[in-house]
Amino acid sequence: MNHRKLSAGETAGTYRITAPVTEAELLSIAQAFARRRLARGRKISQPALAFKYLQVLLQDYEHEVFSVVFLDSQHRVICFEELFRGTIDAASVYPREVVKCALEHNAAAVILVHNHPSGDPEPSAADRRITARLQEILGLVEIRVIDHIVVGSEGCESFAERGWL
Template structure:
């Protein structure tokens, strides 16, 4: 982490703030750490481990975004990117485009991720329908959908944990 107001702490994974920081700077630091935790090559052993990073990155959007996490066969991150951007309460997601991007990344698996600007991460019926369509489309090209995570300021909901997958 290359930030002037942050230095490494005595224990691995800890940091000291060396100067006064604003709330905006703290959020920027948190987002930089979250992006680093979802960077290429990082292994995602349990989707729940990614929740806090995804929440930091997506909870403040005022519109819905759909951002898959493409993984290799060892569940290491290949790419995390915003594919679709919507309105305050919906985003159009096109299975064909998700499949094209997954194939371009040579993904073996994917964790689907989108946010709810309302703050409530409870999946909607539309969320469940598009997840099923994506699972079927990706399954045709042997790409597994491991989870679909809905991010809100009140937390994250996992389709896998709720038994929707």
Template sequence: MTHAKLKAGEVAGTYHVTSPVTETDIITMAKRFARRKLAKGRKITQPSQAFEHLQLLLQDYVYEVFSVLFLDSQHRVIRFEELFRGTIDAASVYPREVLKAALAYNAAAVILVHNHPSGDPEPSDADRRITERLKEALTLMDIRVIDHVVVGSDGCTSFAEMGYL
């Protein structure tokens, strides 16, 4: 796919397709826009602002992926990084590695994110346990866990909105 197929419209955030595109082209373009919305310097005032972008980026994996959105003290994105890959129903997450990355990026806050390949975004008991462990480890270094988002093809579930944080 070439960039020539998409041309900016007169109104901000609108585009014109200048030549025929395939479904794959459209999905590729959408993922590119989603990555841009989670790019360095973007401010996340509400975790729900990132839901649709996270869902687009993570919902198609056939294995679990655990990622972290590292934020500065103003909740601007420092980096969005995939830290762990797992199997169809689990990913091993190591608090030490999450803490190391958060310190390396000088993050003041994080939004934890992982997908459920089954499509069901309902958090499991294991999800709740690892969230508590990560929160404890990160809190020791004054790094806030703003949310843990579980992504499925059926939508996203927010630990913060469910009162789990």
């Protein structure tokens, strides 16, 4: 990201673009801000904001990417990691690897996240099955799955908001 093309705005949290930028540069800037919002120590207190950050990071992939936001006991971000990459309509998710990463990060909770390259964030039956499996396995080591978010260019869908968790 080229920080020289941005300057702080008059209101906190606003910025002015000081030089012409390309669409790719704008996307890069947005992704950098989204990563910053999912940085270590940030508390996820408003799920809707987390959805926006995750959508910026994942919506433009041409293949499925399964990611996890690892959280501490206060739901502060430990880290955000892309764990598995797949094809245009599927990604193989290995529960053992998810548990291994969660334990390595000493996570108390996780938010599962993956994208649908089609743009439609509607969860599939396979999405529901892997979520139930991960919830069961992570529960054995006392790690809570607090949400599974499916990201598409048309928006995000939350398993928690649907009452599926």
